[in-house]
Amino acid sequence: MATPQLLSSSNLKSLFDSVNTFLFDCDGVIWKGETLIDGVSQTLDLLRSKGKNVVFVTNNSMKSRRQYAEKFRSLGLTSVTQDEIFSSSFAAAMYLKVNNFPMDKKVYVIGGEGVIEELKFAGYTALGGPEDSDKKPQWKSNCLFEHDKSVGAVVVGLDPNINYYKLQYGTLCVRENPGCLFIATNRDSVGHMTDLQEWPGAGCMVSAMCGSTDREPIVVGKPSTFMMDFLLHKFGTETSRMCMVGDRLDTDILFGQNAGCKTLLVLSGVTSESKLLEEGNNIKPDYYTSMVSDILKLMDSP
Amino acid sequence: MATPQLLSSSNLKSLFDSVNTFLFDCDGVIWKGETLIDGVSQTLDLLRSKGKNVVFVTNNSMKSRRQYAEKFRSLGLTSVTQDEIFSSSFAAAMYLKVNNFPMDKKVYVIGGEGVIEELKFAGYTALGGPEDSDKKPQWKSNCLFEHDKSVGAVVVGLDPNINYYKLQYGTLCVRENPGCLFIATNRDSVGHMTDLQEWPGAGCMVSAMCGSTDREPIVVGKPSTFMMDFLLHKFGTETSRMCMVGDRLDTDILFGQNAGCKTLLVLSGVTSESKLLEEGNNIKPDYYTSMVSDILKLMDSP
Numbered sequence: 001m002a003t004p005q006l007l008s009s010s011n012l013k014s015l016f017d018s019v020n021t022f023l024f025d026c027d028g029v030i031w032k033g034e035t036l037i038d039g040v041s042q043t044l045d046l047l048r049s050k051g052k053n054v055v056f057v058t059n060n061s062m063k064s065r066r067q068y069a070e071k072f073r074s075l076g077l078t079s080v081t082q083d084e085i086f087s088s089s090f091a092a093a094m095y096l097k098v099n100n101f102p103m104d105k106k107v108y109v110i111g112g113e114g115v116i117e118e119l120k121f122a123g124y125t126a127l128g129g130p131e132d133s134d135k136k137p138q139w140k141s142n143c144l145f146e147h148d149k150s151v152g153a154v155v156v157g158l159d160p161n162i163n164y165y166k167l168q169y170g171t172l173c174v175r176e177n178p179g180c181l182f183i184a185t186n187r188d189s190v191g192h193m194t195d196l197q198e199w200p201g202a203g204c205m206v207s208a209m210c211g212s213t214d215r216e217p218i219v220v221g222k223p224s225t226f227m228m229d230f231l232l233h234k235f236g237t238e239t240s241r242m243c244m245v246g247d248r249l250d251t252d253i254l255f256g257q258n259a260g261c262k263t264l265l266v267l268s269g270v271t272s273e274s275k276l277l278e279e280g281n282n283i284k285p286d287y288y289t290s291m292v293s294d295i296l297k298l299m300d301s302p
Numbered sequence: 303m304a305t306p307q308l309l310s311s312s313n314l315k316s317l318f319d320s321v322n323t324f325l326f327d328c329d330g331v332i333w334k335g336e337t338l339i340d341g342v343s344q345t346l347d348l349l350r351s352k353g354k355n356v357v358f359v360t361n362n363s364m365k366s367r368r369q370y371a372e373k374f375r376s377l378g379l380t381s382v383t384q385d386e387i388f389s390s391s392f393a394a395a396m397y398l399k400v401n402n403f404p405m406d407k408k409v410y411v412i413g414g415e416g417v418i419e420e421l422k423f424a425g426y427t428a429l430g431g432p433e434d435s436d437k438k439p440q441w442k443s444n445c446l447f448e449h450d451k452s453v454g455a456v457v458v459g460l461d462p463n464i465n466y467y468k469l470q471y472g473t474l475c476v477r478e479n480p481g482c483l484f485i486a487t488n489r490d491s492v493g494h495m496t497d498l499q500e501w502p503g504a505g506c507m508v509s510a511m512c513g514s515t516d517r518e519p520i521v522v523g524k525p526s527t528f529m530m531d532f533l534l535h536k537f538g539t540e541t542s543r544m545c546m547v548g549d550r551l552d553t554d555i556l557f558g559q560n561a562g563c564k565t566l567l568v569l570s571g572v573t574s575e576s577k578l579l580e581e582g583n584n585i586k587p588d589y590y591t592s593m594v595s596d597i598l599k600l601m602d603s604p
Contacts, residue, residue, distance in 0.1 A: 034443050139462065139495045141336050160441065160466045162510075167464070167502045171492070175500075189516050190473070193441045198477075200469045200514035207513025208464075212502035214491050 004276065007264065007289035012298045015287065019262055021053040021235055021242040025222075026068075027060055028247035028269020029292060032195040036075045037268055039293025044077065046296055053235050054084060057244075059186035059221040059251055061089040061157035061202065064117035086230065088185035088202075088221030089114035092155045093122040094230065095183060095220045105152030108173050110166045110205055111159045111185065119155070127151065128169060133161035137168055147172040156209050156217065157185035158202040160193075171212040182213065186221030188251055192269060222246075222255035245292065247271055249283040262286050266294075306578065309566065309591035314600045317589065321564055323355040323537055323544040327524075328370075329362055330549035330571020331594060334497040338377045339570055341595025346379065348598055355537050356386060359546075361488035361523040361553055363391040363459030363504065366419035388532065390487035390504075390523030391416035394457045395424040396532065397485060397522045407454030410475050412468045412507055413461045413487065421457070429453065430471060435463035439470055449474040458511050458519065459487035460504040462495075473514040484515065488523030490553055494571060524548075524557035547594065549573055551585040564588050568596075 005011055024030060030040050047054055056068070063071065065085045072080040092115055096107070101124070109115050109129040119126040127148060137145055151173040159166070174182045188201035206217055220226045228239065235242075239260040246252020247269025256263035263285040267273055275281065276288060289295075307313055326332060332342050349356055358370070365373065367387045374382040394417055398409070403426070411417050411431040421428040429450060439447055453475040461468070476484045490503035508519055522528045530541065537544075541562040548554020549571025558565035565587040569575055577583065578590060591597075 033441060137462075139335060139501070141497055143496065144498050145496075145501070160439075162464065162466055162469070164462045164464055164502065167506055171502050171506075172499075175492075187513070189514050190477075194445065194447075195443055196446050197474075199441070199447075200466065200473050200510075204469055204473075204510045204514035208502075208506045208510035210513075211489070211509025212491050212506035 002284065004265065004284050004286065004288045007287045007294055007298060009298045009301050011287060012295065015243060015262060016050065019241050019243045020051070021055060021237055022047055023055045023057050023231070023242055023244045023256070023261065024292070025246035025248070025252045026056055026058040028192050029245060029266055030056070031075060032192045032269070035195045036077070037291060039291070039296055041077055043293050043296045044079065046299065048079070053237075055086065055231060055235070056080065056084055057086045057222065057227060059088045059188050059202070060191065061087060061092070061115050061185035061221070062112035063087065063089065063114040064121070065090050066117065067114055083234070086227050087114065088157065089118045091220035091227050092157070092183055092185050093118040093124070095218065095226060096124060096153060097122055101153060104150070106148055106150050108148070108151045108154045108170055110162065110170050110209070111155060111157030115155055115157050115185065128166060130161065132166050132169065133163065135163070135165040137165050145172065147176070149177055151177055151180060153181035153183055154209070155183045155185065156202070156206045158191075159205050162205050162208070167208055167212060170209055174209070174213045174215055182209065182215050182217045184217035184219045184221075186251065187219060188248065190270065198270060222251040223258055225255065225259045228259045249276070249281065253283050253285045256285075257283070264288065266291050268292070304586065306567065306586050306588065306590045309589045309596060309600060311600045311603050313589060314597065317545060317564060318352070321543050321545045322353070323357060323539055324349055325357045325359050325533070325544055325546045325558070325563065326594070327548035327550070327554045328358055328360040330494050331547060331568055332358070333377060334494045334571070337497045338379070339593060341593070341598055343379055345595050345598045346381065348601065350381070357388065357533060357537070358382065358386055359388045359524065359529060361390045361490050361504070362493065363389060363394070363417050363487035363523070364414035365389065365391065365416040366423070367392050368419065369416055385536070388529050389416065390459065391420045393522035393529050394459070394485055394487050395420040395426070397520065397528060398426060398455060399424055403455060406452070408450055408452050410450070410453045410456045410472055412464065412472050412511070413457060413459030417457055417459050417487065430468060432463065434468050434471065435465065437465070437467040439467050447474065449478070451479055453479055453482060455483035455485055456511070457485045457487065458504070458508045460493075461507050464507050464510070469510055469514060472511055476511070476515045476517055484511065484517050484519045486519035486521045486523075488553065489521060490550065492572065500572060524553040525560055527557065527561045530561045551578070551583065555585050555587045558587075559585070566591065568593050570594070
């Protein structure tokens with residue numbers, strides 16, 4: 001596989017000529033936690049002014065698309081609309097939709113409000129999520145932990161209120177309800193939930209459920225290309241005319257490669273330059289640069 | 303591999319002639335949750351009266367050996383001493399001991415009081431465990447989650463109070479403290495924490511940490527044979543003269559086989575006869591029977 005090229009004025013020009021859509025990851029690319037990364041707003045404006053489509057593809061399932069649009073607005077990125085946002089919470093609901101998941105079956109959620117909201121938007125009955133965050137089961141003799149037999153899918157995403165109650169509920173559904181689906185929004189090991197450091201990601205909760213169910217999940221977020229059909233339908237372009245911009249090799253860059261996109265790694269998130277270039281790394285983006293706003297700088301330079 | 307034999311009067315006699323030590327798993331074999339399984343007490347009496355050694359090897363790390371001896375007493379099994387009990391909580395402390403883990407390093411625990419107590423008995427400073435059960439970190443900007451840089455090992459076992467605080471603490475130690483060990487008491491997916499049903503086991507918490515650290519643990523409980531050196535030292539017998547009695551194929555029976563013991567599966571716990579005999583199962587015990595007290599019945603039968 002070719003060595004990744006450091007982004008420069010000249011290869012940026014050829015990248016611009018070959019793509020018409022930029023797909024951005026959010027955490028570590030657009031923002032870190034609640035802090036916007038410098039120069040993002042101006043860079044998005046530039047891309048739009050050059051006629052490029054701009055899309056946000058995030059594995060963070062804590063928010064719904066509606067809630068993400070609010071976050072963009074609150075950070076001053078007022079031009080971003082809900083239609084440009086593809087979150088793994090949305091992907092989980094769409095996975096059920098396109099697979100004709102029966103409307104009379106319920107969905108148990110280990111995850112945040114975003115997953116619950118997307119499932120409800122799609123017309124499903126969602127259980128669990130934040131509602132079960134303070135529940136504590138007791139190991140008592142003759143006391144049966146009851147679960148709803150009509151749960152036909154368990155969706156697992158990032159959950160900062162993970163607990164034993166949710167894990168037992170989800171495990172019982174997957175192990176005992178015949179045909180119950182086990183869906184992971186994504187499997188990121190860690191993420192910049194705050195600007196100062198990394199925290200366990202959805203990969204932590206998903207792996208916990210793998211450990212208790214002895215099952216592997218269906219993953220709907222990156223690097224799975226499940227979302228790509230929705231993107232293609234919306235923008236009517238080929239994947240070779242898209243560039244995926246992200247900070248993670250094993251989700252963002254792999255997703256871009258799996259889908260046939262150009263790929264650009266930014267070093268403003270979880271991946272360092274030494275990690276990218278070390279011998280053991282087999283996931284190599286086409287280009288890399290320190291941060292999104294380098295696009296702006298390199299366009300301006302002679 | 304040979305088909306498992308249903309235990310009978312005749313093959314029980316040959317098993318008795320060939321072994322002098324019986325190793326018993328506890329959950330699903332001796333008790334279910336807080337309920338003693340019928341006939342266990344009389345069966346242990348019989349084995350002792352025939353001059354057999356009796357040992358208890360449990361993956362459940364919620365208790366220390368001292369606490370297990372109390373549980374045996376409370377269930378009426380007054381003859382069992384602390385020296386006959388080998389728990390995965392003890393194994394974790396012994397692993398550090400035999401590997402000369404520095405006494406000035408600390409150990410972070412995701413698990414119960416049993417692990418903390420065994421670590422303290424062995425002279426180590428243990429952090430976490432039940433003390434961290436009610437802590438809730440917040441994802442706040444400019445707020446750093448601090449962890450102790452002198453933690454040199456994270457021990458993960460069954461923890462019904464698993465939460466995001468503990469997972470973040472353990473993850474930071476494993477990812478950021480140079481050379482930090484990641485030790486699993488065991489990886490049982492589920493267990494009979496109550497008599498009526500199965501609940502997520504240590505495999506759930508251990509896998510969660512694998513998901514956030516991208517590391518695999520050192521496992522000290524079954525099916526790892528780490529404990530076997532202690533057993534051999536205590537009883538001065540060959541492993542071929544031991545019989546492991548358990549209810550789980552992937553821990554108990556595999557442990558017995560890994561160590562070169564005879565193996566007897568009882569169907570009073572997590573494994574059903576159909577699961578044992580199904581084509582996909584590659585872990586086959588030498589013998590199987592419905593419950594421990596069958597030994598008593600078969601000895602009495604002509």
